[in-house]
Amino acid sequence: MSEYIIKNGHVFDPVQKIKGDKKDIAIKDGKIVEASEVSSSAKSINAKGKTIMAGAMEIHAHVAGPKVNAGRWFRPEDKIFDSHKKPGMTRIEGGKSIPTVFKTGYEYARMGYTFAMEAAMPPLYARHVHEEIHDTPIIDEAALPVFGNNWFILEYLKNREIENTAAYIAWILNQTKGYGVKIVNPGGTEAWAWGLNCLTINDPVPYFEITPAEIVTGLMEANEYLGLPHSVHIHQNDLGNPGNYKVTLDTLRLAEKVKPKNDFGRDQVMHSTHLQFHAYGGESFANIESKAKEVMDYVNSNEAITFDTGNVTLDETTTMTADGPFEHHLCSLNHLKWFNVDVELETAAGIVPYVYSPNVSVNAIQWAIGLELALYAKDPMRCFITTDHPNAGPFTRYPRVMSWLMCAKTRNERLNTFKNADKIIDRTTLAEIDREISLYELAAMTRAGPAKSLGLSKDFGGLKPGMNADIAIYNINPEKLPTKGEDYEKAFSNVAYLFKDGKICVKDGTVVDNGQKKTFWVDVKVNPNKQVRHDVVEKFLKYYSVNEGNYSVPDDYAPHQHIISLDATHA
Amino acid sequence: MTKVVKDVICPFCGTLCDDVEITVSDDNKKIISVRNACAIGAEKFNHTSLPGRVTRPRMRQPDGTFKEVSYDEAVDWTAKTLVNARKTLMYGWASTSCQAMSVGHEIAEKIGGIVDNCATVCHGSSLIAIQDVGVPSCTLGEVKNRADRVIFWGCNPAHAHPRHMSRYSIFPRGFFTVKGHKGRKIYCVDCRYTDTARCADEFIQVQQGYDYELLNAFRTAARGEVLPDTVGGVPKEKIYEIVEELKGGRFGVIFFGMGLTHTMGRNHNIDIAIALTRDMNDFTKFNIMAMRGHWNVTGSGQVLAWQYGFPYAVDLSRRTKARYQTGETTSVDLLIRNEVDACFNIATDPGAHFPIDSVVSMSKKPTVTIDPHINMSTEISDLHIPVAMVGVEVGGCAYRMDNVPIETRKVVDPPDGMLTDVELLTKINERVDELMGAK
Amino acid sequence: MKTVTLTVKKEPELYLECETLTPDAFAGKKADEIAKIPAYQGREDTTLGEYFSIAGQAGASAAETQIIINGDCSKMKYIGAKMSAGEMIVNSDTDMYTGGWMTGGKLVVKGNVHSFCGLGMEGGEFIIEGDAGNYLAASYRGDWRGMQGGVLRVKGNAGSDICTFMNGGEVIIEGNVDIHIGTHMEGGKIVVKGNANRRVGGQLVKGEIYVFGNINVMMPGFKHNRDVELEVDGTKAVFAEYLGDLGERHPKRKGETVYGKLYLKK
Numbered sequence A: 001m002s003e004y005i006i007k008n009g010h011v012f013d014p015v016q017k018i019k020g021d022k023k024d025i026a027i028k029d030g031k032i033v034e035a036s037e038v039s040s041s042a043k044s045i046n047a048k049g050k051t052i053m054a055g056a057m058e059i060h061a062h063v064a065g066p067k068v069n070a071g072r073w074f075r076p077e078d079k080i081f082d083s084h085k086k087p088g089m090t091r092i093e094g095g096k097s098i099p100t101v102f103k104t105g106y107e108y109a110r111m112g113y114t115f116a117m118e119a120a121m122p123p124l125y126a127r128h129v130h131e132e133i134h135d136t137p138i139i140d141e142a143a144l145p146v147f148g149n150n151w152f153i154l155e156y157l158k159n160r161e162i163e164n165t166a167a168y169i170a171w172i173l174n175q176t177k178g179y180g181v182k183i184v185n186p187g188g189t190e191a192w193a194w195g196l197n198c199l200t201i202n203d204p205v206p207y208f209e210i211t212p213a214e215i216v217t218g219l220m221e222a223n224e225y226l227g228l229p230h231s232v233h234i235h236q237n238d239l240g241n242p243g244n245y246k247v248t249l250d251t252l253r254l255a256e257k258v259k260p261k262n263d264f265g266r267d268q269v270m271h272s273t274h275l276q277f278h279a280y281g282g283e284s285f286a287n288i289e290s291k292a293k294e295v296m297d298y299v300n301s302n303e304a305i306t307f308d309t310g311n312v313t314l315d316e317t318t319t320m321t322a323d324g325p326f327e328h329h330l331c332s333l334n335h336l337k338w339f340n341v342d343v344e345l346e347t348a349a350g351i352v353p354y355v356y357s358p359n360v361s362v363n364a365i366q367w368a369i370g371l372e373l374a375l376y377a378k379d380p381m382r383c384f385i386t387t388d389h390p391n392a393g394p395f396t397r398y399p400r401v402m403s404w405l406m407c408a409k410t411r412n413e414r415l416n417t418f419k420n421a422d423k424i425i426d427r428t429t430l431a432e433i434d435r436e437i438s439l440y441e442l443a444a445m446t447r448a449g450p451a452k453s454l455g456l457s458k459d460f461g462g463l464k465p466g467m468n469a470d471i472a473i474y475n476i477n478p479e480k481l482p483t484k485g486e487d488y489e490k491a492f493s494n495v496a497y498l499f500k501d502g503k504i505c506v507k508d509g510t511v512v513d514n515g516q517k518k519t520f521w522v523d524v525k526v527n528p529n530k531q532v533r534h535d536v537v538e539k540f541l542k543y544y545s546v547n548e549g550n551y552s553v554p555d556d557y558a559p560h561q562h563i564i565s566l567d568a569t570h571a
Numbered sequence B: 001m002t003k004v005v006k007d008v009i010c011p012f013c014g015t016l017c018d019d020v021e022i023t024v025s026d027d028n029k030k031i032i033s034v035r036n037a038c039a040i041g042a043e044k045f046n047h048t049s050l051p052g053r054v055t056r057p058r059m060r061q062p063d064g065t066f067k068e069v070s071y072d073e074a075v076d077w078t079a080k081t082l083v084n085a086r087k088t089l090m091y092g093w094a095s096t097s098c099q100a101m102s103v104g105h106e107i108a109e110k111i112g113g114i115v116d117n118c119a120t121v122c123h124g125s126s127l128i129a130i131q132d133v134g135v136p137s138c139t140l141g142e143v144k145n146r147a148d149r150v151i152f153w154g155c156n157p158a159h160a161h162p163r164h165m166s167r168y169s170i171f172p173r174g175f176f177t178v179k180g181h182k183g184r185k186i187y188c189v190d191c192r193y194t195d196t197a198r199c200a201d202e203f204i205q206v207q208q209g210y211d212y213e214l215l216n217a218f219r220t221a222a223r224g225e226v227l228p229d230t231v232g233g234v235p236k237e238k239i240y241e242i243v244e245e246l247k248g249g250r251f252g253v254i255f256f257g258m259g260l261t262h263t264m265g266r267n268h269n270i271d272i273a274i275a276l277t278r279d280m281n282d283f284t285k286f287n288i289m290a291m292r293g294h295w296n297v298t299g300s301g302q303v304l305a306w307q308y309g310f311p312y313a314v315d316l317s318r319r320t321k322a323r324y325q326t327g328e329t330t331s332v333d334l335l336i337r338n339e340v341d342a343c344f345n346i347a348t349d350p351g352a353h354f355p356i357d358s359v360v361s362m363s364k365k366p367t368v369t370i371d372p373h374i375n376m377s378t379e380i381s382d383l384h385i386p387v388a389m390v391g392v393e394v395g396g397c398a399y400r401m402d403n404v405p406i407e408t409r410k411v412v413d414p415p416d417g418m419l420t421d422v423e424l425l426t427k428i429n430e431r432v433d434e435l436m437g438a439k
Numbered sequence C: 001m002k003t004v005t006l007t008v009k010k011e012p013e014l015y016l017e018c019e020t021l022t023p024d025a026f027a028g029k030k031a032d033e034i035a036k037i038p039a040y041q042g043r044e045d046t047t048l049g050e051y052f053s054i055a056g057q058a059g060a061s062a063a064e065t066q067i068i069i070n071g072d073c074s075k076m077k078y079i080g081a082k083m084s085a086g087e088m089i090v091n092s093d094t095d096m097y098t099g100g101w102m103t104g105g106k107l108v109v110k111g112n113v114h115s116f117c118g119l120g121m122e123g124g125e126f127i128i129e130g131d132a133g134n135y136l137a138a139s140y141r142g143d144w145r146g147m148q149g150g151v152l153r154v155k156g157n158a159g160s161d162i163c164t165f166m167n168g169g170e171v172i173i174e175g176n177v178d179i180h181i182g183t184h185m186e187g188g189k190i191v192v193k194g195n196a197n198r199r200v201g202g203q204l205v206k207g208e209i210y211v212f213g214n215i216n217v218m219m220p221g222f223k224h225n226r227d228v229e230l231e232v233d234g235t236k237a238v239f240a241e242y243l244g245d246l247g248e249r250h251p252k253r254k255g256e257t258v259y260g261k262l263y264l265k266k
């Protein structure tokens, strides 16, 4: 394997607390090493006047699997004029709001990302998720199976059987090659199978005699019982509705009851995703307002929580979530096409195209809330930038979101030119904030922070010798920072270099190597559990439409696996 | 000694039953017996040992006869044909694995092919309808566990999907449906009395070509508006009565087939059936599902979608972009308009399913057909390359009609020296690279 | 205004894709430069000059450019697609997507056009002197934004699926039309001066459809409202007004439901 030495660049690495100092980064055998460890034949890269960060890590995006793909094929209009072959070692790339697998891999890489977490994997469809991950070039990926409406979980937690819950989670992670515990609209999606919903954390789930609060708490306990690398990852109840911030605060407070327990350096017990959709005040869309401040006051005070933003990018996009009832509700508002799949015993999914228009006050308020959340975050190691791709906008807009966060002038220009600017300024607090996110903070929000939250901080998210050589070099000179948002946008859209596993995969925005992407998953050993075994056999016999023998993801679906093994056999 | 392979997936229809048990000889060469499959499914497994199975490629000779050639010669001829053509129709894919499709698409992207699957002559109209209005749907297990109103509209699973009714839709007992058939009301809407109608509690006979109007009437009735006295031969009283019954159920589902997709208006019939389903969700829970025919036609749509964003008829001929338009980039139209100059068939038999004009058009172009067996397409081709049967002699991923992916199983060995689809396509891909590199 | 005249000198073996044949692409170019503009036949990249002899020159902008095409264009796609200004006269039949997505200018085809013509049209004037195929002035697959504006006139007949998801603009068919007219329409106006086959205004949300001749089968979701005297495309007559599709959703304005309207000449 080749050796490299990246010289004269400005390094931003929260792991080593390096804030833009000039430092040489050496690479050998896919790892970062001390500069003294590479031979004189190491290829030298001149990064003078450039910014160096670890490869960025996407903590929450919908990039592979059944609903993503349904979104692709039921929206031919999303790519009729957006399908291109770009220069470099690439395949045809198509799709604006839901890029094809090829475009997904390339675009993340061009932006300096080296890892993406698929945020919702229905276990029954795990094979599909992995087939797409397999075909996505360059970036490492993992997927979170959904648990919050799973019949096994509902039945175990009704009786507070944490050990059985944990054993079942371990079994599912193994069967699906999954990474952690995702919860989407706990209880509400099961209710949706009857056309109903759970809109607070205390609404009972029909027929299952359990509440969302009990599901969330129980799953947090099981997660820590197992000591998984990532915490519970939750999309809360009542997404997208005016006044929902109270439900949000109720859910966040559940994290106070559980203590983190793991060997991965993770401090949180709950990751709250796309918080923007959950920080609304008001009683209706007519008087919706930002409650970002209230929500962030709480988040800042509770170190057991990490979150991602879910920034609205003001584009036409495609919403998709395992929150089935929400999508039905959305389609009754915008009357666009609606795709829904209910998945036996496990979950559901809905998809509706959506146009976020700067001329619509609600959309502009959502835009402001997303930015407020990040700007109010006291600890950038617990706040991560996402667009809940493609829900609030496509991930390809990250550079623009970053420009809004890093340049107050650009942000205010946008804010002040909304059609109903006065109203937006009145209903949000964005105009009062002059904070600009620094490059160092950005490195925390997009690298070191997500890595820590995912329990991957040992090898990823930093540039310390010994860590994986995933490195992004941007055309940004910290000694002469851009003064215009669009310059940030340009620089973040196309890396000068992207190293993946120590190999140059992108150079000057052009893909030069497809790398060797890996699939991350978590293999937990638990005590043999007769009850869970019995239940699995019974449920497959009686209620599933596939046999247990055909449920798991075969090994060759993921040719390059990065398995995180842990032992949770309790004495 | 024989052995039993369990949890075998039946590679015949879109029901994709995965509980088949097959007894094979201990040398892995012969299938001795098939359990759990229906008659047509069992027949498919027994196809492996049909006498006279071709095991080597056959090339058409000037005198019209076929001559056996080596795989290498076949690969070379195929690659050259693809590289020399300006626009190749690459049709089929419905009876092979997703893994094979991926390799095929790589070839298509290089040589400027148009990749189309047999949705083009069956459920393409359903896909178009879903593109226009979406679809509320579910997995088949949901139907088994929850459905108490089941409508079969223009489909006849009793013949086309024999185990559908017992596994998912009429008879099974599930979590919330402990009474099985007794707890469900079954409706059949068709222009003739079918064997499926025989299993239904209510048969609604619609005049041929009036499905769209009848569905419009159901929607109008659901909104409490007035109706003409009869619509498509169905009295308005019946329409109001059924609509109320549907609203009164807990979980309803519509299954539809060729009776909707292939009659006047095609996609519009599905479109309005989906619209009715959508309306019903204002009152109760309602879903709708296409009865997909070939066992892995759904998989072809999935792979094309994640690679190019369209579910069939994907035109890569420009090599710089993917395009899609039913009526233009669909096989039958391409052939009838003579828009392509070579044909590459794999894992489906266009000779048997396409209108005669397009088959004639195909027979006049350089054509290769890749298929385990002799069929109507192989007989109009210049080259027939036999391959191992996917789902019997080699595994690979397939997608059920509700898009659930299942890895099919290898049950017996293919005949000695026979290539699989993946192996063959990989060789063709490599040869294409050599030829294009040389150009 | 300057004029470029193209004359077909070679018939394409398959079909020629010439989305580059518009005043916009020609603007500011001389004949020899126009000859070098790319066109495509499958994976073969070719030029307009391969297939046309080209005389004259384009104006400085699209608006100042007139294009006249002579010879057989029946195997040429995308002529005038996305044109925004200027004028084109095609003295031939044309293939698919003629005038698709056009936003302005004037396009006249003195022959028949195939399917998908005027697809997603946003503005301008498009006149077809012969017959039109299917999906005239419809939306592209999956798009809920069909024809948005402009005027499209067909002097002959049109096929099926015309004006699907129409949101605005006006389409006049002087002859007959086949099935599925104005499906999912949510605005705009369709005038059919001949007969319409069946399924007129299925799933109609909003907008107006006028039929001068007969409709073979009326949709059950339409209800007679009143008779009105109107002047439609130069014809004064009494029309029976139907409201519909009553099976479809409808917007409300000031508390009143707004229906789609179908007018049948008495």
Ligand code: SF4
Residues within 6 Å of the ligand: B010, B011, B012, B013, B014, B015, B016, B017, B036, B037, B038, B039, B040, B041, B042, B161, B162, B163, B164
């Ligand atoms: S119903 Fe279909 S999949 Fe099942 S055994 Fe019969 S043919 Fe095979």
Ligand SMILES: [Zn+2]
Residues within 6 Å of the ligand: A060, A061, A062, A119, A235, A273, A274, A321, A388, A391
């Ligand atoms: Zn999400």
